[in-house]
Amino acid sequence: MPRRPTPIALAAVLLTAALAACSATPTPAAAPAPPSKPPAATTPAPASAGSAPSETFAVGVRQLRLNRGGDRPLPVTIWYPASGDAGKAPKRGATAANGRFPVVVFSHGLTGRPDDYAALLTPWTAAGFVVAAPAFPHTSRGTDNNALDVLNQPADVSYVLDQVLALDTKADDPLRGRLATDRVAAAGHSAGGVTTIGLFGVNRDKRLDAGLVFAGTGIGVGTAFAGTAAPQLFVHGQADEVVKYAAGKAVYDAVPWPKAMLSLPKGDHGRGLLGNGAALRVITDTSVDFLRWTLYGDEKAKARIPEGATRGGIATLDDHL
Structure with missing residues (x-):
């Protein structure tokens, strides 16, 4: 008699199936779930009240070569606000x-x-904002594309945060004295969305004040959100052919904290979601205001979110922030 699969093994199979089809032929989207009820506790935990910078910064970029445990190379791209002319x-x-x-x-x-x-x-x-983006050792382009290694990535992200935040006090580092180390968020797309969800559950990183999940699912990491309230913004295309909209919505519904979900009726898994000009502008504006509120404590930015998110009829917003 064959052995029954363990929950962990079953989750691994489902995770592989969910994420291994990133270039698969699009299929019809699942019907959207009904709006969720407001969470029981809606007291946000943004930074102390204030305002985000009113100026637009030039952007600098650098690379940081990291390796967790000696066998998990993690090259990190860091984009940071820079001196100079904005827009270049x-x-x-x-x-x-x-x-x-x-x-x-x-x-x-x-x-x-x-x-x-x-x-x-x-x-x-x-x-x-300073943005640090690692290339993961087994899921980035050019690697063995082992979807199961996503389960190791929350620990990678926490390690990357350790190293990046340490730059604020590192002698002679270009970012010395430039990092607000007490104001941190995590974000990710698809497998990176799974990674981000994991950082707020059993692998909770207590330094995180907010999360942004793009086309993510809880398969493999679950939805046991834990710790201090950290507002969450979910973004998902209703025509997503890889991670079905209903799967992302189910995770969103499980969040017990302040939250919002930006839904794009014509958005797919990535091309329309992050590549279409008009949709990208809505996503960018909404996510920037979300970050301004959660990390700078900018209440005016929070107030702009509902109008900006629904501008042009490109997306709808389920708002419980």
């Missing part, structure tokens, strides 16, 4: 702008690379 392409090695900037760590999807998301991440940087 990121400049390698540019001088960091004056100020202390919150940190956002971003996790890519299966077969992805940090640079794939530059159109989203550089506007975050220009708005006043």
